[in-house]
Amino acid sequence: MAAGGGEKRASESAALTGSRWLYRRNWVQIAAMLVMNSYFFAWAKGFCVPALNCWACPGAIFGCPLGAMQNSSISARWTIGDKPWYAIVPLYVIGVLIVFSAVFGRMMCGWICPFGWLQDKLAALRSKHWRIPKPLRYLRYAILVALVLVIPYLTGVAWFCKLCPQGALEGGWLQPIFNPETRVLIGSFWWIKQAILVGFLVLMVFVKRPFCGTVCPLGAIFSLLHRHSLWRIDFEADKCVNCMWCVQECPAGIDPRTEVNSHDCIGCLECTKCPHDAIQSRLMWAPAPAEAQVTEG
DSSP: OHHHHHHHHHHHHHHTTSOGGGGGHHHHHHHHHHHHTOSTTGGGGGSBOSSOOOTTSTTOOSBOHHHHHHHHHHHHHHHBTTBOGGGTSOHHHHHHHHHHHHHHTTHHHHHTOHHHHHHHHHHTTOSOOBOOOGGGGGHHHHHIIIIIIIHHHHHSSOHHHHHOHHHIIIIIIHHHHHOGGGGGGOOHHHHHHHHHHHHHHHHHHHBSSHHHHHTOHHHHHHHHHHTTSSEEEEEOTTTOOOOOHHHHHOTTOSOHHHHTTSTTOOOOOGGGGOTTOOEEEEETTSOOHHHHHHHHO
């Protein structure tokens, strides 16, 4: 028993050999959440932030890109045929998302998203978690097309916002607290939204990032360029001893040995703390580990 404990401590000690900034992710997430909801820069609410942060939060200082896209879809319902396409398509929002995803891929999900941080904290309450079936991981693309683009256009209603659990938490809870006049607006949809939130909160304890892995349309957008983003993650099979450390530690609940840089990877870089240095990260133009070794040799 003592030997096993010693091996575990040795593994943990070895895991702390990565770059120091990797161990600041939790504080980066907290700082991002505070900045996005600091209230003092409320004039910036017209700008979009590349993370799931509800604009209805009383302290929110940026707009949600998903809300902006839904509003554009609703607006297009009435303006198609009357305005040129570039006056209807939300070019600014799409441009922001493309730039961030091209540079960082899904790193925004792993480093600055407030709802991602909450999921990480609730998952930490258990050591063992259920894995999301792979077919369900494609559901977020259907939700992106249906609830963010098509259905708002057809109905004139921002349906994803009406059902979003992050909106239920930031707007649904905090608005009635800080703005009492909004309490009269609470209706059946408020309760439906809260039920969805509670369901996800419970699920977060048993499944790592269930919302990110199955539902989040923003993650779906970022994942489209994640494999080709400027920030890369390399897995070196010859160094791997299949200790499963990276699988157990991955906040996204995937297998980094086969799924780094995949559309399910959130770019958190936790796997690069590998005790055996089998997983590393680099900018696209930096040489891959194998190439660097050949050059040094």
